[in-house]
Amino acid sequence: MSQSSPGLSPGITPDPRRWKALVFIALAQLMVVLDATIVNIALPSVQTDLDISDGNRQWIITAYALAFGGLLLFGGRIADLWGRKRAFITGLVGFAAASAIGGAAQNEAMLLGARALQGVFGALLAPAALSLLTVTFTDAKERAKAFGIFGAIAGGGGAVGLILGGFLTEYLDWRWTFFVNIPFAVIAAAGAIAVIAEPSFSRNRSPLDIPGVLLSTSGLVALVYGFTRAESDGWTDSVTLIMFVASAVLLAAFVFVESRVSAPLLPLRVVLERNRGGAYLSLGLAIIGMFGLFLFLTYYLQIVKDFSPVKTGFAFLPMIVGMITGSTQIGARLMNRVPPRLLMAPGFLVGSVGMLMLTQLDVDTSYASLLLPAQLLLGLGMGTAFMPAMSLATQGIEPRDAGVASAMVNTSQQVGGAVGTALLNTIAASATTSYFDDHVADTAKNAGAMELLRLDSMVNGYTTAIWVAVGILLVSAFIAATFINTGVPKAPEAGGEGAEDEAKVPVIAH
Incomplete structure (x- = not known):
């Protein structure tokens, strides 16, 4: 099979080690995605151990998000300029070092500095990983499988982080939520050195x-x-x-x-192309709803249902199963048979149905009857939609722009996560306070009744915010159905003649 990405020389044989390379690229992506949620469950332990005030505890999350989100475009451009493999390995080594500092932190300043450093190296690593995938897998069918795996990790890794974070916090120590990154990074870096071979002609040597x-x-x-x-x-x-x-x-x-x-730094041709822009926008909006939901369900299960950290982590398994099934068994299998919008729009709609079910939460809701099927639907829909969205966001891109296009995918996810957490949490907090104030006068002034009202108010706040998340997912589905109009990717012909067909997404000329 020939190389078929636009701008690549026809007739170039794909790297025979590309599937081994995928293992290490996926491992690095899993580490980055895990880190977005693995620390969350450990926050109470971290705060107590290092004597961090309530006002400053948010910086454990914010320091990472600010550095990661703010530097992603720069990191993607450095990967294009410097070489994706070199940026990838440097990002892994730096991330491991920052994680070691965080795990060994003796005070608040040391921990927050380590979190910011993790964000800096994550901003170099994440776009390098996705752009390596883009320039490595150019055959349409192989690309679908590779992005199916990558999409499942990107979507479900956050929930895996909650499980792992629960285990490490409950049975070892919060410091292991940092130390666990080190073996991930060492294995991925060693594998990258051994098997990843980046095409030299895909560099962008323009001045910064x-x-x-x-x-x-x-x-x-x-x-x-x-x-x-x-x-x-x-x-x-x-x-x-x-x-x-x-x-x-x-x-x-x-x-x-x-x-x-x-x-x-960001050629406007990357984002102004209709299909790619639609992929960035719909993906970012979907992440807004997803990140808010992770937060609400974590608190609901631990505070309202009194689940332990480990049990809470395992309670997210249906969503992970749905994500993996949607990405690898539906999205990857159908990507080369139907246009992307016919996977993305229905996927977001199925996800919105799962989200809609969660608006029925109350204090006594059964996990098996509501939470389990809702998570399955949500995971199935998001997994089906994320895979073609992530592939489309980098498909048809000129090789020299692969890093910055990949950075835009990560930027839409990171900014979407920050927006979702803040927006939906603020809506939930306001609705909780309003419900409590409206009903406190009717409550008998005893501890049991007040505690029940407190839980009822909390759940009412969550469901109010989840209604907003339903609306956001519907908007994502609308954008996917209307903005994205590219057809089915075609498999390339021998000799490179299929290059134009496979890269149906046009690239706006200079």
């Missing part, structure tokens, strides 16, 4: 766009911090509003600069 780096990084940091601040201090807080205004100004200036410079 320094104004673009500064504007995009500061704009994304302001945006992520604004949403994080909104969660803790409210949407009308002066600093929150300043962050949002600053983000809008900086990102608008970034777009203006990118349209003028000869070697932009």
Whole structure:
């Protein structure tokens, strides 16, 4: 089979070690995705052990999110310029070192510094991993299988992190939620050195766009911090509003600069192509709903249902099973038979049905009768939609832009996660307070009745926010159905003549 990515020389034989390479790329992706949730379950233990105040505990999550989200585009461009394999290995080694520092942290400053450092190296590693996958798998059928596996990990890895975090926190120590990254990184780096071979002609050796780096990084940091601040201090807080205004100004200036410079950090052709832009947008919106749900279900199971950390982690297994099934058994099998929109739109709709079921939660809800089937549907729908969305987001891209296109996938996920957590948590908190205030006068003033009202109020807040998440998933489905109009990817012919057919997504000319 020939190489078929646009811009690649026809007749080039695919790397025979590409499937081995996938193992180590997927392992690295799993480590990055795990880290987004594995620390969450350990937060109470971390806070107590290092004497971190309630006001500062959010920075354990925020320090990582700010560095990761703010530097992703820069990391993707460095991967294009420097070489994806080198960026990938450097990211793994740096991430392992930062994790070791975090696990050994003796005080708050040391821990927060390690989390920020994890974010920095994660921003280099994540786009390098996805772009390596993009330039390694160019045959349509093989690409579908590879992205099916990658999509399952990207979607379900967060839930796996909750399981692993529960085990490590309950049976070992919170420090192992950091130390566990080290073997992942060592194995992935050793494997990458041994088997990954990046095509040399896929480099982008254009000079680095320094104004673009500064504007995009500061704009994304302001945006992520604004949403994080909104969660803790409210949407009308002066600093929150300043962050949002600053983000809008900086990102608008970034777009203006990118349209003028000869070697932009983010070539606008990457995001302005209709299908790719639709994939970024629908994926980002879906992540908003998913991340908020992880947070709500974690608290619901531990506080309302009194599940242990380990039991809570295992309670997410149906979602993981659904994700893997949707990605590898539905998305990957049908990707080369039907247009992407016919997988993405129905996938988001099925996910919204699962989310809709969760609006019926109450204090006495049975896990088996509601939570289990709802998670299965949600995982099945998201897994089916994520795989073609992630593939489409990098399909048809010029090899020199593979890193920055991959970074845009991660950026939409990271910003979507920050937005979802802040937006839905704020809605839930407001609804909880309102429900409690409306019903407290009718409650007998005894401890049992007040505790029941507190739990009822909490669940009411969750379901109110979940209704919003349902609406967001419906919007994702609408965008997928209307924006995305590319056809079925065609398998390339021998000799490279199928290159144009496989890369149905057009690339806007310079």
